[in-house]
Amino acid sequence: MSVTMDAPQILTGAAAEAVASENLNAGGFRKPAVRDFTKLVETANLWHDFLHGSIRESKRAGLYIQENITTSDLPYLLGAVLDRELLNKYEEYPTVWQGFATKSLVRDFKPKKLNDLLGGRAILDVVGEGAPYKRVPLSDAEYSLSVAKRGNIIPVTFEDLVNDDLDALRNLPDRQASAARFTEDYVATSAIVDAAGSKTAFFVTVGTDKLTAANIAKAVSTVTARKDSEGLPVILPKLVLMVPPALQITALEILNAVEIEVSADSTAAAPRGAKTVRASNYLKAMVTLVVNPWLTVIDKSANAGSTWYLLPDPSGPRPAVAVGFLRGHETPDLRVKADTGQRIGGGAISPEDGSFDDDSIEYRVRHVTGSTTVDPLGAYASNGSN
Template sequence: MDNIQILDGQAAVAEGEKTGGEGGFRAPARGDQYRARLVEAANLWHDVMYSSGLNAMRARVKLVESLSTSDFPYLLGGVFDRVLMAQYEQIPSVWAKFAGRTTVRDFRPKSLVDLLGGRAILDPVGEGAEYKARKLTEAKYELKVAKRGARIPLTWEMIVNDDLDAFRDLPQRLAQAAVDTEDYLAAALLVKSSGINADFFKAGNGNAADNKPLNVANLDAAVTAIGQRKDSEGRPIVASKLSLVVGPGLETTAAKILEAVEIQFTDDAGTVKTGNYLRGKVQTVVNPWLPVIDKSATAGTSWFLVPTPGQSREALTMGFLRGHETPDLRVKADTGNRVGGGAIAPEDGSFDDDTIQFRGRHVVGAAHVDPKATYASTPPAS
């Protein structure tokens, strides 16, 4: 976390607003007690995480005191939530390089409708003749999001201990879990534990899996095959950019093909050398989740071509619940009240057993869309 910047009473992560010294955050210009306390919480969190020596010891002592003596933990909880958001946004994901993104309004299945018909070449119309009618049909693809999450229990003793490792590492762990969940679901659109996902790559979709190894000639043939396909109206399939999705085992092979300045392959005319035209058409996406999901003997040899996101014929999509597109971090408040009156902060421990429980929630789903511009191959392992 580089900074907490106060905007309209809320804390938002931003860069470049640190004050001098070992760090710290800019206080609000006007006297708003809540915002001032939130900045104080952010400064203390920064000192605990990033300072060293005597400054770090002082910060930890102050944090323990704050957890036990005031409403400061509520504010610190807000800082944790924003640290989670910052780290979630900074962790690179793989799925965005080969799958699109959409949002849904609720948990009910959403139909992604492809309106078919009406786009074929226009019919000639004679003088005074009636225009021919055309039928419109639909192809539907279903997307459904689901709630996912985890609960992390800590103890009051863990919070009080000077090292604070469990508390400090919590936002990073939950942020990484959210990103990994997205990547796992996207990869599962391509493979299952038994191998290539035959629910999508099948003869009925015109993209049944091939069994050719990844090399220049076979990649060229796959790109050509996609370009020669037709849609339901006989129109050409246009995918200006394709993503070559491979597991780590084929990373080097893919790099040798797509990073070469010149490529060589053999066709009916013999051995041919040419400039690497594939570089402008195909980008490599190394997906480490493929061999995690695929337990088959060919897990290390499978490769895929799908349209790069942003084009009209996206093959895969990730769905998020509107208004809840990012992870949500909460703390359980079951501490009871002081005998003399007054609330007790969650971080001071549960009424029953002194535990502090954090919960992360993420709502996400994945779905197949248009198979027409896709290709898969699963050659035998050598």
């Protein structure tokens, strides 16, 4: 049975064949012959209408898929379309971790050593005529990064498909894509936060100041005044202010203000006896805001809602956090369990017909990721208790 679509084709011609050839096996589904590409395009358009079309288009596409869910190629083609939909949703889903952590790829599950060569960065010595150059030693600082498999299984029953007009499948890409992105954010945040709050073993300074403009300025001054192992200044082109949702409004008010109130000690023009003065808001150009809802998911302490963090920009030379992905497996992998058995008369049965034992249909997602802390010199935390 073929179907005529009212909506424009979302995949056409050679482009459709290229996409299909590249992605059909990503989710563990059978790769069809060349003659199946037209069916793949048709299935993709059906799925597009089902998810995004008008009420009439969605209903018609849903009925067609439901009526043909157990016929030869449609389940496999639908699986390939579901896999592509998952990847599209995954790419579109917003992330928090990219605002404060850098990305790193690893080749396997063994810990990866992130080496920071120390030494050799001191001020160059004057070399006299005919004199030898001074030799300076190098030393290594190592940061270990490893990744782990994560995933789950979403069960869908045969009755779900028949009675719920495929709603279980309709939401599957969204569920799995959000789960993968949430996992990345959780893993990245847990590198510097645990149930007790900020990890004191990593942060050079953990203060108690509340989130104010003066205290952010104090934190900026603290981290930019630090020196590395050779006594050289820590160059931080830009910093990230990371806060939980409870501090979002406060942080926005500070960073968007035209003027801010700072300590009188920070300016020579302050009137005698004044403790604070008004100044143009220089913090806006120095600090980028990241609101991280995972801070209060992980942090179970009494100060979870008031703790704030100053971190180096992840694109700079001294990132504080690295998030790792397994090379070649950077995106989620979606599979369907095929334990349907065979018909008495011969021939395979599609996974969407349900398992041999109980008619269940199970979709599994796998995502490989991990995190580690890197350089603490640009990091500062305050629990906001005072």
